[in-house]
Amino acid sequence: MTEYNSMELMIAAASRELEDGVSIAVGTGAPCAAAMLAQKLYAPNLMILFEAGGVDPRLPEMPISVGDSRSFNEAAMAGSMANIMDACARGFVDYTFLGGAQIDMYGNLNSTIIGGDYHHPKVRLPGSGGANDFGSLCWRMMVMTPQDKRRFVENIDFVTTPGWLKGGTSRAESGLPLDAGPYKIITNMAIMDFEETSKRMRVISVNPGYSMKDIQENCGFELLQAEKLEETRPPTREELKILREEVDPYGYVIGRA
């Protein structure tokens, strides 16, 4: 069997979620790698948008910044931040990949502070950037992240980006656009979705080498479990080849795992 690391597995699994012809707003790093892999293998007509203004670029390599020249290389348009967010607001953007220092059972994300309170944090992080906007406006928000009890917590220190807020119908009542919200969470151990009524995180697929017990033990809240658990397919030889040779030849992202 081909050797791979957990980052490669997460990126491959994420790339398979993207159907041909859909649109996605991404940042740098793993999200961009997944979108590029999808574009090369599964979704040649994937429309990629970058928050600083790039619309549908032909990415020659992974951008370092979501606003560097790669992010609008041979693009359909080099626009503005408001152009991109307006498109998300109008419902043109199907997917986004986000990350954060912490996530809770409803998929709310924290990228603002760790520890202490807002005015006296232990660590100040960047804040929303475009994450809150994407999480508010894109139809389906996904997260790719390594899983442990420090990241998957009962109460996150700050809700930077909305998930399903407090679960149930709370997101719909908040005034955020209807029907948009967290869709899938892809970790080194599992793939999760959100149960329809409670909007709680639910394991639907277990990654090779892990058990349901591992997954629960590395999560700070109780996970729901789908009736029938799938086993996540490991990255294929083709996925790995393209990921390593074309998408991330210098190992900026896949070399970190």
Next chain:
Amino acid sequence: MKVLEEGSGQLFTCPDPDHAREYFRTKSRRQTNKEMALKDAIAAHVHDGDYLGIGGFGANRTPIAACHEIVRQGRKNMGFAGHTATHDMQILSAGEVYNRLDIAYVVGLEARGLSKCSRKYIESGKVQLTEWTNYLLAIRLQAAARNVPFLTARVSMGTDTFKYSAAKIVACPYTGKKTVIVPALYPDVAVIHVHEADVYGNARFSGISVADLELAGASKRVIITAERLISNKEIRKNPHQTHIPYYLVDAVCHVPYGGYPGTMPGEYFSDEDHLKDWLDAEKDPDTFKAFIHRNIYGCKDHQAYIDCNGGMEKVKQLRKMELLLHREGNA
């Protein structure tokens, strides 16, 4: 319109559109020569206590030379729009230039990591903070550029980002739907780096505009730094290429490589080694003090800074990278 919820964050600027009109009423409409040395432009237009907007996107088409000059001249107590502020913020934090910060994205340098200097400064309690998002800050500038007191977007409800902002949730008078409103943001002064400008301030750039058109329209004073000065005839031959018209602009500074060590589309790529040196130097206070002295206070201008980091040889390499000539088969 009924206000349903309000953020607790402070508003650092006045959103009154008539105050802005009063200011713009007396701003010169004359097409006069505004070319100045960067040093003089910063001295004349960037004052202690002013609210500052920086163009570009962190380390992409960002007026880095101007950020250095602001620090060199020792500006203090400024307000700052942290609108994906990355390397620009790192520089302004090193000089402890600002004490009021509107935050969309701060402290980080995207995939490169977090700036310890920026982090420590805003964790120090010396800075007043208000949270926003990239979209909300962009439309705050857009509201100012349109001279309306607020604009609205359907983001951030139910989050702490909203709670610590100065936004409000209102019921839309037409649909009854909840929506977030944010007040117009009129910076006292903005600096925007472009590819080309004439001496009157007509300016154009290539690539994404980020929020620069909004910023230019919203700001009371605008300083343009340009890679190249071109003739007014050239501007008027292709008026559709002008992004920022002269009447918005107060000063034009010719600053080749003025975005270094950030990226300038089609001109030069970011100097990732040097940006890494910044992040590394920040880990030790004494090392960082020496680093800042060498790279900012000890340099008389931007050219001196580039010369102390590899000079034109380095710029040539960055140009190759920007044009993708470093890749096999493209040379």
